[in-house]
Amino acid sequence: MSHNRLISVTGLGYVGLPVAVSFGRLGPVVAFDISKPRVDGLIAGHDITGEVTDPDLAASDLLLTTDAADLAKADFHIVTVPTPVDDAHTPDLSPLVSASKTIGQYLKNGDIVVYESTVYPGATEDICVPVLEETSGLKCGTDFWVGYSPERINPGDKEHRFETITKVVSGQDHATLQTVANVYSSVVTAGVHKAPTIKTAEAAKVIENTQRDINIALMNELAQIFNRLNIDTTDVLKAAGTKWNFLKFSPGLVGGHCIGVDPYYLTYRAEQAGHQPKMILAGRHINDEMGAFIAQQTVKLVLKNKLGAPSKNLITVLGLTFKEDVPDLRNTKVIDVIDELETFGMDIQVHDPEANAAEAKHEYDLTLSDIDDLAPADAVIVAVPHFEYRQGGWAFITSLLKDQKGVVIDVRGVLDRDLTPEGITLWRL
Helix, strand or coil, X not given: CCCCCCEEEECCCXXXXXHHHHHHCCCCEEEECCCHHXXXXXXXXXXXXCCCCHHHHXXXXXXXXXXXXXXXXXXXXXXXXXXXXXXXXXXXXXXXXXXXXXXXXXXXXXXXXXXXXXCCCCHHHHHHHHHHHHHHCCCECCCEEEEECCCCCCCCCCCCCHXXXXXXXXXXXXXXXXXXXXXHHCCCCCCEEXXXXXXXXXXXXXXXXXHHHHHHHHHXXXXXXXXXXXXXXXXHHHHHCCCCCCCCCCCCCCCCCCXXXXXXXXXXXXXXXXXXXXXXXXXXXXXXXXXXXXXXXXXXXXXXXXXXXXXXXXXXXXXXXCCXXXXXXXXXXXXXXXXXXXXXXXXXEEECCCCCHHHHHHHXXXXXXXXXXXXXXXXXXXXXXXXXXXXXXXXXXXXXXXXXXXXXXXXXXXXXXXXXXXXXXXXXX
């Protein structure tokens, strides 16, 4: 490699594995994860997340390992572990602290540690550095150095990949920044942007997703307003979208590990600094309530169609993952739809061609149904428009209904409204 650094990647999920594979095309990479099943699956040659193809995985020079001692072979450590929030929406930095302790045990003079995990401004230097120093017995800025380079991986996106997305990089001093930039420039063809400080890079990451969250929240509130006014939101957005500077966002369920989580990291730090954020938390509240709103509209339409008492109605929910065409179940808001439907006494059956059935059972206590085992339902909710559902279109959707009639809830508006079959009551955000 032109930068002469030996790379390690800690955390081989949706973010870490593409990073490791990209660097692994140029030279050996220590690819470490604490999950033995995850590492064993990768050693067997397959990535269950679908982010890396089998040929790309095979072509990459990775030392796939659960033995933390292998980290000592590297001198440039990239950390890509999850940074979730707890039930109170407070940042949970325990995975980051744990990873820092692990790396600290094998840190050497001259090493650089770069964090990619989403954090609030100041977390790298205030939380991670003390852990690295305490565990290693070394001094940051003298014996080892740190940087921050926020991840921008978009699960399921085949166009915007690790190599083709401009990489924001930062370091605690000029020399570290230059080294971090050189390392990432060796694989990121889109180039790098050098942030002046680590805190700047951390802040840039959280506002990227906060901005999207607020824009989607506006669309979701508009959808609720237009629902009361009996106006189709999609029609309104298409008309408004003809103006050159209208931002094209759409309403929907906002889940996943980024947009539905990152804003809480910023609001947490803002409150620590004595500022009470209003707009950001308002947007979060709107987006978090959309699952219940969709479920309530479903129940109203089922009852309006006089399909029977709620306890005798069967609802089929299509899609459980947080977005289409990915198996990622983290922070899916479809579960909010299901939970709200159950409070009305509705019977629910769920199908998802992408989700892992064992994970769905473990995380949400949900049993996924095979497509052939779905009983004819009174209503179908297309919650996540996976390719299989889009390809099947109306013929597939109506085949799931009793007598091919009933209520269809098209959350993302993927079905052609003009081709709505007779006997179908269609509702969409």
